[in-house]
Amino acid sequence: MTANLLDGVRVLDLTNVLAGPFAGYQLALMGADVVKIETPGTGDLARQLGADPALSADGLGVSFLAQNAGKKSITINLKTAGGAEVFAKMVATADVLVENFRPGVLERLGFSWDRLREINPALIYCAVSGFGATGPMRTRPAYDQVIQGLSGIMSVTGTKETAPLRVGYPVCDSFGGLAAAFAIAAALVRQHRTGQGAYLDTSMLDAAVTSMGWVVSDHLIAGGTPEPMANENITSAPSGTFETADGELNIAANKQEQYETLCQVLGRGELIDDPRFQRREDRKRNREELRAELERSLKEKTAAEWDEILLDTGVPAAPVISVPQALSSAQIAHRELVTAVPSPAEDGRQFRILGAPTRVDGAAVAPSGRPPRLGEHTTEVLAELGYSHSDITRLSQEGAV
Numbered sequence: 001m002t003a004n005l006l007d008g009v010r011v012l013d014l015t016n017v018l019a020g021p022f023a024g025y026q027l028a029l030m031g032a033d034v035v036k037i038e039t040p041g042t043g044d045l046a047r048q049l050g051a052d053p054a055l056s057a058d059g060l061g062v063s064f065l066a067q068n069a070g071k072k073s074i075t076i077n078l079k080t081a082g083g084a085e086v087f088a089k090m091v092a093t094a095d096v097l098v099e100n101f102r103p104g105v106l107e108r109l110g111f112s113w114d115r116l117r118e119i120n121p122a123l124i125y126c127a128v129s130g131f132g133a134t135g136p137m138r139t140r141p142a143y144d145q146v147i148q149g150l151s152g153i154m155s156v157t158g159t160k161e162t163a164p165l166r167v168g169y170p171v172c173d174s175f176g177g178l179a180a181a182f183a184i185a186a187a188l189v190r191q192h193r194t195g196q197g198a199y200l201d202t203s204m205l206d207a208a209v210t211s212m213g214w215v216v217s218d219h220l221i222a223g224g225t226p227e228p229m230a231n232e233n234i235t236s237a238p239s240g241t242f243e244t245a246d247g248e249l250n251i252a253a254n255k256q257e258q259y260e261t262l263c264q265v266l267g268r269g270e271l272i273d274d275p276r277f278q279r280r281e282d283r284k285r286n287r288e289e290l291r292a293e294l295e296r297s298l299k300e301k302t303a304a305e306w307d308e309i310l311l312d313t314g315v316p317a318a319p320v321i322s323v324p325q326a327l328s329s330a331q332i333a334h335r336e337l338v339t340a341v342p343s344p345a346e347d348g349r350q351f352r353i354l355g356a357p358t359r360v361d362g363a364a365v366a367p368s369g370r371p372p373r374l375g376e377h378t379t380e381v382l383a384e385l386g387y388s389h390s391d392i393t394r395l396s397q398e399g400a401v
Helices: 019-029 053-057 081-093 113-119 144-151 171-194 204-211 213-220 256-265 280-285 287-298 303-310 323-327 330-335 378-384 389-397
Strands: 010-014 033-038 072-075 096-099 124-129 198-203 239-243 248-252 317-319 338-342 350-354
Touching (some): 010 019, 010 081, 019 033, 019 096, 019 124, 019 171, 033 081, 072 378, 081 389, 113 124, 144 171, 171 198, 171 204, 239 287, 248 303, 303 317, 378 389
Parallel strands (some): 010 033, 010 096, 033 072, 096 124, 124 198
Antiparallel strands (some): 239 248, 248 317, 338 350
8 A cells, every 4th residue: 555644745856866766755655746857858867777778778767667656757847937937836836845966956947945935935845965065075976886985884894805895785875865755754744733844955975974873983982993894793792694504694692691592502502601702892802713613513504494493592593695585585575565566668567666664554555656657747737737738738849848
């Protein structure tokens, strides 16, 4: 089902590629009416991106399909007088405007924050950018990997020999999108209560740094220098990834009782009183020796076998699996996280995409419809604004929509 938590909220989505569209998608999943405003002829760059070249050539790139289901698409050329007029009318009736241009772009197009709130004093305007709207780096271009590097994330990813490494997915775009969606939801509460709008300046860099809470705090509070530790947990041992007979197993025996239980289950009770491993700090200091001792026993069985053995012991553990394996797991299936939507090409195909990570009133949350074709809803939305058929034809001929 589609959640109705944001029922009646209209969001103007002027975003491209990932961070901004991801924010808009989270709002759409929660029931908002999200109207994606795209450039005529080209649209969101994500329409051309993804692992399927045929879909990309058709303007339906996998990267676009992943985070635009349930949205409407209208094309507007904001550089034209007619396009600016249409956009102003849309702003007047919207609750939220979200964009991820570089800072200052929308202002140069004639829509500064002052102008926007003059048109609609209750508007919530969220600008998502790599570095935020202020500061010495505000005008720099930014993609996820750039932010990963500048946030310090890459410096603590991998081993001392392999770091810095990029996290294997666009984690900073995702953090930025979630931060924007959360801020918008909070601003909507105030808007509903007081009628007051808001200007929200979301920085991907800020979001990335705040996501590293413990790592950052080790430096800010304890004065340490965070270092790459591969799959180890800096706060505890044994807590990391361990070799078994056929693959890797994550074990997080962070508490003393969990460590002691693990030793007993492995038949290594002597390790409990071993002076090298008796206390948390001992185990952290001698983590490599402890790993070697535990892996001697862990390699006697497969990861799946140890998973079954440890399941009811209170020791957190699970095999390390692939993305396809994760998506086909019984847990993900039970949560109904993956949903099927019709192809925008109307070719009878269906695409499987992700819904919301939060169930609402006990039900899984899926998009309300398929991803839109470029400009598919232009006529519909313009008609809602009061434009006649001849008006729409004129705007199209002028290149405004």
